Amino acid sequence: MDALKRAMEQHEAAERRLTEEIARAAGRCAEYVTWAGLIPASGSIPVLGRVRGAENAPVPQAEVTLTSVEGLQLSRSEVRPDGSYAVNAPDVGSYVLITTADGYDPQESTIVVDDESVVHDVLLTSASG
Template identity: 60%
Template sequence: MVGRVRGAEDVPVARAAVTLISLGGRQLGRAMSRPDGSYRLDAPGVGSYVLIASADGYRPQASTVVVGGAPLSYDILLSGTSGLLGTVRSADTKEPVGGALVVAADVRGEVIDTGVSAADGTFGFTALVPGQVTLAVTAAGYRPLALPVEVVTHGVTRTEIELASGSRLQGVVTAAGRPLNDARVTLVDAAGNVVATATTGEDGAYGFTDLDGGEYTIMATGYPPRADHLTLGSGADGHDIELSHPGE
């Protein structure tokens, strides 16, 4: 069995490890590709085998090959890996955001790698396939963000990510001076769209996170409904709701 190991744009890959194994997983032969990418392996006989190729800076590849009576020529194409470095910052203060979770996914939505930003906001991935990836970034006190990034074929891609502060709203729904269980709380934006809903627990508490700042209407039902108008800023706000029957 002979062939060549190639990378992007038909560039030969030297010193790639090419291993032949049986379908049961037993190693049958191993070779290193030459400077021109060529390799040679001897198969023990006619049959089906698995050919594995790996090299520094490339993603490993496994292929099933069928060896017949005539010599087999089989070329191997390896996909290179690239690096991605970035910094997560606050969109408001431009200060670095540490502890942000960064998830890299391919175009099919499969998670490729995950990382957490350091105290200076930096993060990095060292083994990505060139092409478009999606970065999903979450951090406490900030709104989640997803953005596409084009990873270059060679070298390191750099990106800057800015997270917007997320407003939070929490409170307690009471009736007759006591926490109201199973009350439904609905948050509506200025355009009349329902943003979120919540149901209180035994302590009467409700909470909403990752909200845009601005004007909202909050409604609670469980007793005769009540609607209050409020304006949210950046950070956390509190708003308790007292429900009652008419005349109470």
């Protein structure tokens, strides 16, 4: 029985260490993963942020699309009611983030993704005329 008890304690300790390592590895990404409700695809790098309009108000009807610099669509997200979005970059490199919403001018941003999550907020301007 003592051997079984020791094995169980070792297993529980290993499980705690693994949980702590995962929490540390998540780093600054953890906050955004929580509010975006996103678990990034294996091997992908999260690109997260908020879309705002006039007077810094969220634009929940917006769509955010991540494309390669060649224009290939890689990830897409509808913006949540609080203005947050999350898309996934498949690897490190340069990408184009396109944000669109009815009544607003579309916006393109070039972003550079390294091996950590990227936070990129978008400010949309009302469409003219």
